[in-house]
Amino acid sequence: QKEVEQNSGPLSVPEGAIASLNCTYSDRGSQSFFWYRQYSGKSPELIMFIYSNGDKEDGRFTAQLNKASQYVSLLIRDSQPSDSATYLCAVYGGSQGNLIFGKGTKLSVKP
Amino acid sequence: EAQVTQNPRYLITVTGKKLTVTCSQNMNHEYMSWYRQDPGLGLRQIYYSMNVEVTDKGDVPEGYKVSRKEKRNFPLILESPSPNQTSLYFCASSPRQENYGYTFGSGTRLTVV
Numbered sequence: 001q002k003e004v005e006q007n008s009g010p011l012s013v014p015e016g017a018i019a020s021l022n023c024t025y026s027d028r029g030s031q032s033f034f035w036y037r038q039y040s041g042k043s044p045e046l047i048m049f050i051y052s053n054g055d056k057e058d059g060r061f062t063a064q065l066n067k068a069s070q071y072v073s074l075l076i077r078d079s080q081p082s083d084s085a086t087y088l089c090a091v092y093g094g095s096q097g098n099l100i101f102g103k104g105t106k107l108s109v110k111p
Numbered sequence: 112e113a114q115v116t117q118n119p120r121y122l123i124t125v126t127g128k129k130l131t132v133t134c135s136q137n138m139n140h141e142y143m144s145w146y147r148q149d150p151g152l153g154l155r156q157i158y159y160s161m162n163v164e165v166t167d168k169g170d171v172p173e174g175y176k177v178s179r180k181e182k183r184n185f186p187l188i189l190e191s192p193s194p195n196q197t198s199l200y201f202c203a204s205s206p207r208q209e210n211y212g213y214t215f216g217s218g219t220r221l222t223v224v
Contacts, residue, residue, distance in 0.1 A: 031209070032209055032210050034212045036212075042217075042218075043201055043215040043216060043217055043218050044154070044201070044215050045215070046212045046213075046214070049210050049211075049212055051210055088153075088154065090212070092209070095161070095167070096142065096161075096205070096207070096209050097142045097144060097159035097160070097161050097167065097205070098156065098159060098167070098169065099144070099156070099205075099212065099213055100156070100170075101146075101153055101154040101155075102153065103151070103152070103153035104153055104154075
């Protein structure tokens with residue numbers, strides 16, 4: 001059973017700080033990794049994907065992948081109260097359709 | 112507007128009464144999937160479909176049925192709902208390109224009493 005692990009939080013950061021969200025995965029053969037954001041009562045929304053070792057930046061978001069350590073992270077720079085949400089890490093399981101999610105980390109950005 | 116549409120948004124039913132939650136996407140995506148989300152357990156995949164007439168089990172398929180007779184539709188069927196199927200359900204779709212991920216519908220909150 002492939003697994004995706006995340007610290008459930010809550011993670012609390014002050015406005016303007018860097019929020020760091022972490023995820024580990026069990027399948028060393030995993031290739032593609034996704035970060036979703038889910039506001040309370042809403043559906044998950046894709047914000048980043050990464051498949052190469054290293055960093056990928058998109059605006060205030062940076063995804064970091066280390067396949068040797070089976071570790072993927074999401075950094076949010078200049079955190080805003082509107083970033084307060086649950087962040088879900090996801091990895092493909094046995095096939096493309098089988099996208100496995102971690103339980104999510106709840107982020108709270110305090111003004 | 113490109114979207115995944117699921118209905119109904121809210122449903123309260125009684126134990127044992129068959130129900131269907133509909134899901135439709137207008138993006139011509141090959142992949143479709145159903146997830147349930149429960150507090151403390153996260154998003155768990157029920158079934159997914161790679162194309163018309165091709166489906167596979169996810170992590171929690173027991174008590175559910177699906178069918179994919181048309182590319183755009185992927186209904187979730189509960190033949191005999193039980194209270195432990197009370198949950199928030201999401202339908203999702205994805206194109207065949209591997210790095211796209213799923214686009215989710217707005218969710219269906221099901222309560223079985």
